[in-house]
Amino acid sequence: MAEKVLMKGNEAIAISAIRNGVDGYFGYPITPQSEVMETLMKEKPWETTGMVVLQAESEVSSINMVYGGASCGKKVMTSSSSPGISLMCEGISYMAGAELPCVVVDVMRGGPGLGTIQPSQGDYNQIVKGGGHGDYHNIVIAPASAQDMYDFVDWGFELAFKYRNPVVVLADGVIGQMMEKVEIHPPKPRMTDEEIRTKAPWATVGKPASRERNIITSLSLDSDTQEAFNRKLHAKYSEIQEKEVKFTEYMTEDAEYLFTAFGCSSRICEAAVDMLRAEGIKAGLLRPVTLFPFPYKEISRLASQVKSIMSIELNFGQMVEDVRLGAENKCPVGFYGRQGGNIYTPEEVAEEFRKFNNIK
Amino acid sequence: MKEEIIIAGFGGQGVLSMGKILAYSAIMQDMEVTWMPSYGPEMRGGTANVCVIISDRKIGSPIVTKYDTAIVLNQQSLDKFENAVKPGGLLIYDPSGITREPVRKDIQICRIDAISHAAELGNAKVYNMVVLGAFLKMHPVVEQKNVRKGLEKSIPARYSDLIDLNEKAIAEGMKHVVSVNQI
Numbered sequence: 001m002a003e004k005v006l007m008k009g010n011e012a013i014a015i016s017a018i019r020n021g022v023d024g025y026f027g028y029p030i031t032p033q034s035e036v037m038e039t040l041m042k043e044k045p046w047e048t049t050g051m052v053v054l055q056a057e058s059e060v061s062s063i064n065m066v067y068g069g070a071s072c073g074k075k076v077m078t079s080s081s082s083p084g085i086s087l088m089c090e091g092i093s094y095m096a097g098a099e100l101p102c103v104v105v106d107v108m109r110g111g112p113g114l115g116t117i118q119p120s121q122g123d124y125n126q127i128v129k130g131g132g133h134g135d136y137h138n139i140v141i142a143p144a145s146a147q148d149m150y151d152f153v154d155w156g157f158e159l160a161f162k163y164r165n166p167v168v169v170l171a172d173g174v175i176g177q178m179m180e181k182v183e184i185h186p187p188k189p190r191m192t193d194e195e196i197r198t199k200a201p202w203a204t205v206g207k208p209a210s211r212e213r214n215i216i217t218s219l220s221l222d223s224d225t226q227e228a229f230n231r232k233l234h235a236k237y238s239e240i241q242e243k244e245v246k247f248t249e250y251m252t253e254d255a256e257y258l259f260t261a262f263g264c265s266s267r268i269c270e271a272a273v274d275m276l277r278a279e280g281i282k283a284g285l286l287r288p289v290t291l292f293p294f295p296y297k298e299i300s301r302l303a304s305q306v307k308s309i310m311s312i313e314l315n316f317g318q319m320v321e322d323v324r325l326g327a328e329n330k331c332p333v334g335f336y337g338r339q340g341g342n343i344y345t346p347e348e349v350a351e352e353f354r355k356f357n358n359i360k
Numbered sequence: 361m362k363e364e365i366i367i368a369g370f371g372g373q374g375v376l377s378m379g380k381i382l383a384y385s386a387i388m389q390d391m392e393v394t395w396m397p398s399y400g401p402e403m404r405g406g407t408a409n410v411c412v413i414i415s416d417r418k419i420g421s422p423i424v425t426k427y428d429t430a431i432v433l434n435q436q437s438l439d440k441f442e443n444a445v446k447p448g449g450l451l452i453y454d455p456s457g458i459t460r461e462p463v464r465k466d467i468q469i470c471r472i473d474a475i476s477h478a479a480e481l482g483n484a485k486v487y488n489m490v491v492l493g494a495f496l497k498m499h500p501v502v503e504q505k506n507v508r509k510g511l512e513k514s515i516p517a518r519y520s521d522l523i524d525l526n527e528k529a530i531a532e533g534m535k536h537v538v539s540v541n542q543i
Contacts, residue, residue, distance in 0.1 A: 006384045006393070006513070032399060117399070178422050179380065179395035181387050264422070271420035343423050 002183040009143070009175040012150040012182050013079060013105055014039035017051070020154040021190040023074035024052040026065035028084060031117040032173040033107035036079045049190055059084040063091030063104075070100035071216040073196040073203025075157050079105035081173075082123050083114055085131070092166050093132025096233075097218025099202075101160030103153060104138075105169040107176035110340050118341020119173030121263060124318035127168050128291045135230055137237050139167045139244070140291040142262040146180035154188075159244065161199060163236055170291060172314065174264035174343065241293040248287045249298075251277065255284030257357060258302050260323050261312040262288050264343075269312050271346035276353065283353070291319070299326030310334040310356055312349055361416045363501050364424050366441050368409035369433025369457065374488030377514065378431075379410035381526075382492060385502040385510030386414040394422040407436050414501055431495055433457045448543070452494055469541050470498055477532045483522075486529035493533020 007015065013036050017025060027037045037055060045051035052069075056062040062078045069076030080088060085106045095102055108123045110116035128140050139159050143149045149171060156167040196203055204214050220226040250270050252258065257276075259269040266287035276283040286302060288295050303309060308331050311320035320335045327333050334356040338344050344352075354360070365382070369375045376397055383393040397410045411427075413419050429450040430441040434457040445451050447466045456475045472494035478487040496507065507530060511523050 004387055006380065006387055006395070173399075174396065174422065177397060177399050179383060179393075181393060267419075268421040268423060274420065345423060345425050346421050347425070 002185055004181050005184055006179050007146060007182050008035055008177060008179050009146045009149040009171060010035035010079075010107065010177070011039045012146045013153060013169075014043065015182075015184065016150040016153040017077060018043055018045040018049060019184065019187040020157065021049065021075065021188045022051055022077055022153070022157070023190055024054070024065075024069045024076040025078065026054050026056050026062040026069075026076070027078050027080065028056055028059050028062050030081045030084045032109055032119070032176050033079050033081050033105065035176070036105065049187075051190070059087035060091065063088040063095075066102050066104075067091055067095055067098070067100060070095065070102045071098070071204050073191075073200030073205060075101075075161075075191065077103040077105070077153070079107065081107045081109045081117075082111050082120070083109075085123065085127070089126075089132040091132075092138065092168075093130075093134050093136060094218050095166045096132070096136035096138070097134060098216050099164040099233075100166070100216065101157070101164055101200075103156040103160060103167050103169060105171060108170065108172045116341050117173070119177075119264065119314060119343060120339065120341065121172055121265065121314035122318070122339070123170065124291065124313070124315060127170050128294070128319075128322075136233060137165075137240075137292050139163065139165055139240060139293075140170050141167065141246075142170045142289060142291050143175055144263050144266050144287065145175065146178060146182050149175060150182050150184070163240060164202070165236070165240075170263070172263050173341070244290060245293045245295050245297070246289040247295040247298055248289060250285040250287070251282075252284035252286060252302060254282055255302070255305065256282040256307050257284070257353070258306045258309045259283065259285045259312055259349075259353070260288070260299065260309060260319070261285065262291060262319065265312050265314060268344060268346055268349060272349040272353065275346055275350045281359065288319075294322050294326070296322070296326040299323055300328055300330070303327035303330040306331055308332045308334060308357055310336065310353055312344070313337045314343065315339065361414075361501070363414045363429065363499060364427045365412045365414070365429045365431065365495075366409060366427045366444065367412065367431045367433075368407065368437030368441055371408045373408075373433050374485070375408045375433065376410050378488040378492050379412045381489075381507075381510050381514045382495075382502070383412050383414070383510075384513045385507045388506040388509040388513070389502050391416055391502075392419050394419050396422045407434065409437065409441075429495065429499060431491060433491065435459050438462060450498055452491065452498065452537070454491065465541070466543060468498070468539065468543055470494060470537050470539050472533055472537045474533065477536055478529065481525065481529055481532065483525060486526055489526045489529035490533040490536075493530035493535075494537035495533075496530065497534040497537050498539075
């Protein structure tokens with residue numbers, strides 16, 4: 001039986017990294033995610049699995065250390081919170097351009113600027129639509145519990161290596177700071193050099209006589225070469241959209257009204273759905289688990305079924321734009337958000353729902 | 361069964377670890393828990409609080425504004441959370457931390473003089489366990505054997521000799537909690 005441990009979402013990221021054979025973590029402290037590196041430093045994985053843990057001098061250094069490790073086919077990651085992620089975006093763009101796998105955890109806090117250290121979901125547009133420059137996508141997965149934080153590290157690396165693409169775990173201050181029960185699975189060893197050669201034949205691990213040089217770069221000065229590369233990336237993103245969409249539904253089968261929410265907001269909406277159902281109002285919830293690729297098709301399907309959709313987010317209207325694209329004008333789409341670390345209660349969400357839907 | 365608890369006091373009173381031990385005890389009883397601390401600037405200014413939810417079902421929202429129980433260990437926390445207790449709920453306070461008595465008539469109010477009982481045990485650090493005992497006496501949401509397991513899980517191995525002392529402090533809290541009103 002899996003061991004059950006009480007831990008913070010941030011601690012779950014660290015423990016999961018060690019137990020899932022991650023080779024290196026490079027980071028710089030920032031609230032509300034500092035427990036990731038604190039836990040790694042406390043656990044000293046360099047003495048057990050050989051995992052490298054290093055506090056860089058800045059977020060810019062951390063992400064470029066990740067670039068270096070990833071170039072060698074290693075499972076490497078970093079974590080930060082909103083202002084730190086902004087600093088990393090150049091590096092993430094370069095990794096998307098060099099087609100390098102990595103996992104970046106963003107435990108979102110309020111912004112813009114230094115903002116607040118309280119929870120927020122204000123980085124949706126930044127992370128889901130790009131972040132850095134150039135025509136690229138991160139694969140974005142959004143945890144809603146400490147268990148998700150634990151599980152998404154391994155899932156993130158699976159996606160990152162499958163598609164040679166950066167994966168961002170888009171969490172928030174609530175999920176990072178909250179403790180919950182986490183089931184810990186048996187540890188996986190780190191990849192051997194032989195496994196890296198098989199799993200990442202593109203990695204720069206020393207050239208044998210049998211093949212050409214492997215080159216890791218995002219630079220391409222020839223127009224046609226660059227365009228061909230953009231087409232290749234685009235085809236990859238289309239395949240990801242085709243194959244990797246993940247979402248959960250709560251009480252949608254007979255729903256007449258739909259909430260859409262991700263991360264911690266989805267849990268608050270679940271409680272709001274229960275409240276409204278107790279009053280005889282048939283509400284349901286769709287929680288996108290992958291934000292890129294986004295579950296447009298499922299929202300389109302549900303938009304034909306329900307009277308309205310309401311997107312609930314800790315920002316002033318970001319994911320709602322994708323919800324509108326999915327709903328294809330088949331039903332009205334409303335929005336409610338809070339900011340600054342103020343978090344809606346289920347009662348408040350239910351109240352805003354009644355206002356939007358003119359239900360007394 | 362679902363119990364939503366807010367524990368609030370000064371940093372250093374062991375508010376967060378009390379919540380953690382309670383949450384771990386509930387996990388040992390195979391229940392679902394969430395433990396959500398305040399980690400904002402107010403915490404740096406001295407006050408700390410944690411919301412613990414224990415349920416036999418999956419917990420939706422970890423954020424609530426009304427509580428079944430408020431455990432308040434200083435005046436600011438009493439001011440902030442007295443009105444957040446659901447009617448018929450429970451408020452536990454330490455008289456040495458406050459300058460005015462609670463006034464609600466529609467909730468059960470209990471006091472525990474935890475500082476002096478902790479001092480009698482010879483270790484002021486078990487203060488929070490005396491308070492936890494008071495709570496568990498009033499709302500026995502977890503069995504004693506699981507509290508023991510929760511302590512074993514929460515206390516670092518190098519302090520394992522303190523588990524018995526913590527358990528004793530919980531027993532003291534259970535023995536000395538006083539109900540100050542009838543509802």
